[in-house]
Amino acid sequence: MTTGQCLCTAVRFSLAVEPRFFYRCHCSLCRKQTGVGHNLATLVNARDFRWDAGQASISSWVKPGGYRNDFCAQCGSTVPNPLRGSTYVWIPLGLLDEDLSVQCAGDFCVDDAMSWDTQRSASSHHGSVESLGDLVQELRVNGD
Numbered sequence: 001m002t003t004g005q006c007l008c009t010a011v012r013f014s015l016a017v018e019p020r021f022f023y024r025c026h027c028s029l030c031r032k033q034t035g036v037g038h039n040l041a042t043l044v045n046a047r048d049f050r051w052d053a054g055q056a057s058i059s060s061w062v063k064p065g066g067y068r069n070d071f072c073a074q075c076g077s078t079v080p081n082p083l084r085g086s087t088y089v090w091i092p093l094g095l096l097d098e099d100l101s102v103q104c105a106g107d108f109c110v111d112d113a114m115s116w117d118t119q120r121s122a123s124s125h126h127g128s129v130e131s132l133g134d135l136v137q138e139l140r141v142n143g144d
Contacts, residue, residue, distance in 0.1 A: 005094040006077035013080055015044055021105040022093050024142070026113035027069050032084070033078055037117030040093040042102070046082060049089040061071035 002015040002059070009014040019042040030039040060081070068080035068136045107119075 002100070003097045004080075004091070004095065006054070006072040006079055006095065007066055007076055008072060008075035010057045010074050011072045011077070011079045012052040013095075014050045015096075016048040016050070017044060017046065018098075018100055019093075019096075019102055021092070022102050023105050023131070024107045024119070025109055026117060027109035028105065028112055029063070030109075033069050037113065038107070038119075041081070042091050042093055043088045044091060046087050046089050049080065049091075 003012065004015070005012040005030050020031045022040050022042040024040055026038045031037060033039060035072070058070050058072050058079055060068060060070045062068045066084060068081055068084070070079050071077060072079055077095070078092050079095065080089050082089050
């Protein structure tokens with residue numbers, strides 16, 4: 001069991017699986033969401049995700065184009081959110097309590113990266129993420 005929580009611990013969740021891969025996204029939305037050069041996140045199947053506490057503390061902000069940021073209304077930490085129209089949950093890697101052995105599956109939106117953000121994996125994608133299916137395949141979410 002893998003657990004995670006927000007900064008103030010009001011929002012807590014568990015994963016029935018241990019993620020093996022994560023991705024970095026360098027787009028402007030992810031930079032502004034995290035306050036750093038990129039986000040670090042993974043996806044899990046919704047069936048492997050469980051809220052343990054604090055769902056009532058979650059607020060959401062949705063951009064007209066569909067980008068969504070869920071966050072703890074008490075401390076402001078970005079928290080997991082279900083990906084619209086899919087069976088996956090997006091997990092910010094920094095919320096996980098355990099020090100997992102995970103590998104970067106790839107960097108996305110590197111054309112949008114700031115000049116000072118130079119960390120890259122062997123698999124860098126210059127444009128935006130082509131599709132959720134491509135990202136799921138990169139992260140091997142289905143155990144591939």
